[in-house]
Amino acid sequence: MSQTQNIIAEIVTFRLTEGSDPQAFVAAARAIEPMLHAGGHTLSRTLSRDADGLWTDHIIWTSAEAAKAMAEKIMSAPDAAPMMQMIDPEGVVMRHAEIFHLQE
Incomplete structure (x- = not known):
């Protein structure tokens, strides 16, 4: 069994809303990391x-199931609201x- 079997890349591209501060966005994006890691599925x-x-x-x-479940959760999570409002x-x-x- 390959060590990458079933590992999934989620690639999301977007622009920030007009007037959003990039550094504030990065801080808001980092604020959801505990939620991303809580389930143990984020590599x-x-x-x-x-x-x-x-x-x-x-x-x-x-x-893929973990990625899709978290994408749905993020859409309604209060901790993700600041980040989502800037996208x-x-x-x-x-x-x-x-x-x-996957290169190590």
């Missing part, structure tokens, strides 16, 4: 922004992909 997370202002939240999960909902793209190779 890693990176948050990046390109030169055009497009953000990418990249999370590696133990399974422009118009351009959000979320996708999940099975990982075939």
